[in-house]
Amino acid sequence: MNRRSFIKLSSLSLTGILTQSCDPTNFKTYDISIRSDMSIGHLLFESTSFPTRNIFSTDYLIVGGGIAGLSSACQIRNRDFVLCELSENLGGSSSRQAYAGEIFSQGAHYDLAYPEYYGQETLRFLKDLGVIFYDSHIGLWDFVDSQYLIPTQVESRTLTENGFKEQVLPSNNLKNDFLKLLSPYLPEMKLPTRLINKKLWSLNEISFTTFLQKSLALPSDFKRGIDYQMKDDYGAEAQKVSALAGIHYYMCRPYYTKDVSLFSPPEGNYYFINKMVNTLPKENIKTSHLVRSIKKIGEAFEVQVINIKQRAVDVYRAKKIIYAGQKHALKYVFPPDGYLFKDNEYAPWLIINFVLNDKVKSDSFWQNEFLMGDPHFMGFVDNASQIRIKENYRVFTAYYCFDSTQRILLNSITDRAQEIVADTVEKICMYFNQDISSQVEKVFLKVMGHAMPIPKIGYLFNDKNLVRSEPNIVYAGVDNSRLPLLFEALDSGIQAIIELDLV
Template sequence: MNRRRFIRLSSGAFLTGLTGGCGGQSSEDNQYEIKVVSDRLQAHQLFQGNVLPLDDVINTDAIIVGGGIAGLAAAAHLGARDYHLFELSDRWGGSSSSQRHGREEFSQGAHYELAYPDYYGAEALGLLERLNVIVFDGIRRMWDFREKQYLIPQSIKSICFDRGQPREGVMPEGEERFLDFLGPYLGRMPLPTRLIEKENRRLNEMTFHEYIRTESELPEPLRRAIDYQMLDDYGSTGDQISALAGVHYYTCRPYYTQKVELFSPPQGNAYFVQKLLDVLPPEQIHLHHMVNNITVEKQGVEVEVSDFAVGRRRRIRCQNVIFAGHKLGLKYILPKLYSFFNQVSYAPWVVLNFVLRDHHRDRSFWQNEWLGKETDFLGFVDSDSQYNPNPKKRVLTAYFCLPEDQRWRLTSLEDPVESKRWASRAMILLNKMFSHPIDNLVEAIYIKAMGHAMPIPKPGYLFRDANDARLYPEIVFAGVDNGRLPLFFEALDSGISAAKLI
């Protein structure tokens, strides 16, 4: 979901017809396919891999664990070196992956990026330039996107439904004082966050709400808006995430002085995944492979890997390991290293893609934000607002972010009855945002459950980099759950930084 809705749209005419009045019941009688993808099911393969037959030892220079943005970026930086990358899933990208339905491809996670100021990290910008993703605008001092067809026009960027009633933005009227309060940090909150000056890192020691209250009280309408946006970006509310994360959200780009391009292909950030894959040797990157165990020896590292495609285990000897996978896996793979990460909090997310068999009559907006009593529901993204030269279907991608203590709710998605209840609840909420029900248009529903989708940047979390205190010099860490904000640019930089260490 998009984040920074301070700049008002020029017209209120889009409100016509979007009354939210239908709001009713979703029919249990409609027939459609529901497909569920769960990272919990994938993680449970850890307990199955150890029973596969074991092959002989092979040798390589480096092993990369995890095929998300960080792992792929690390591989891209290693270039011609001898390495192998292993990803457990059946697709690349992690939380930036996509799904297909016929000819349609759509996001099942992170789904957009914004243009980059010239003071962002040179390493990640350089990689994106080499991938032919961005180009520098010397007049505006911005790195813009090359493929302009994927930019979202300002006129259809978003609409907000506050308790079911449409309005132009998430933030309430009269937010100028809040912006003035954050003004001193404009231009001083770069990405990656490791570049943030030490004098501003004090903001990492308090919550965002606490910091705002040092200036004034937090009115309820403003608190609701801030909490929505923090939940949307960081997986929790302003009373949980750090002040640095909150300030960074609003001041990391020149939103208030110039146009910042919003880039959102139909497949979301899987677009960047494919760009990275295009420069990697296919014989060195492997899906359906799980790292079972890592053992540090005198002469290097031995890694045991299960290949589920052929039903065999392999032992691989290497000099270095870049661990770019989910750090919870260390609990089973290399327990001595897990203790550094056992205090990291993760947000559970559920993404539901509703594939409609034809196009709905309502006007489309890219982001459709929801402010209501259903605080776990953030709204949906509409594929009709994205560039697609041959659109056959319309895809509505709904996002739910659950509290940490409700992660257990995701296990129910593995039951067909419960997954249909999730789909029905989401459809009821979607119907409240359209003038006509969508029930009879649904052809298929894809559900992705991510029990540990992103690290929550609570006070004290940022800048705690496991690479600064490595128990084994041979093993380095990448990924946003290594003291980073849960953002694409951070993941990219973390992979590059880890690869440079070996």
């Protein structure tokens, strides 16, 4: 890319892709498919005229087929249960997409080896699923499918205003001081976070920036790197996330003393979804089923479910409910507990997969980070660094993380898709310093309005199951006071069933 286009791109970035207004005649038209969870309100409104079709009974009804809902389902796989997922596909924020035999992530795309002091229930669950084994040489739970480990030398590359860097945080004396400040917390930064010692809970009450500034002077480039990493994993910058969340990010594994495996199959964390689904009776999993309302009637619950494909309403009489959908809509679905989650704040994310039909002539790095320009653009993952079944297509998966106040703008995604895609292609062209636009055969775009609960000040250690209104309805998912991480989602599903079994 020449310097002129570079300057144009940077100035566009100031306003961000959601508010740009470009001349649509100016760019190539891409073949784009869109998945968006922003049209659910419309479906709910429309469904008031749908007929009631079937009435069913079940012991357990699970709302949501993301990691947490499926984790719950696995704990009760031999009991009478039904799982309802509103989307056509399972996975939620760990879903996937496919094109011509190539599969790729449309959300969460990796996890890392687990220390032995992590939660035993979840470790055992992953071991029973055949996902992990204990490596006694290194003292970590590592991944069985080792072909999906990403070699350190191709792990990441970062583009900054001053060119490429190997790491987001520059290696210098400040970084040494930063790590020295955080390293005493290493043995305490467990997953799930509910296991973290109470003596550290006060770190949940201040921001990560405040915590750091008590001991360190942070120059702008270093602060920018920290902000980028917080946004990448937590959906908000260091000033907003708690010190506990920030410390946890750097100290949740012995990164600086052991070789911690990075696991990233081509379909990303859908790998874990698949592992769980394969152990469940297929007929109990209902996709394209949106849970519209839950009412307590006598000792049971009456659950209205929109059967999206049949444009009808099914009614389920359920004895127990596991609510593993995002909680922002709970105030409509089950009003008595809606207020419990009123302080949750979610970062919207936009994911764009670019399927390329020709080889881009460049080295490939797994994670390609952007520490310049558009503050919402989090870079892209390149599948050329992953082991795939077929190697027909190269796929770049680009990520944008927006502020919660920008969610409304995502409503117009269909009208703006071509512009947004063209702008993202331009960013990737700049990264490779070559024009890739003619190689883009297909584009998939996924909009998640309530993708990631932000672990802001006061968010953690506030399990709503302790104050729920009904003993027989429990809450799972990362947005019940947990960090937005796979291990937390799995554990929340397991704990939900333990909680119900106590009733």
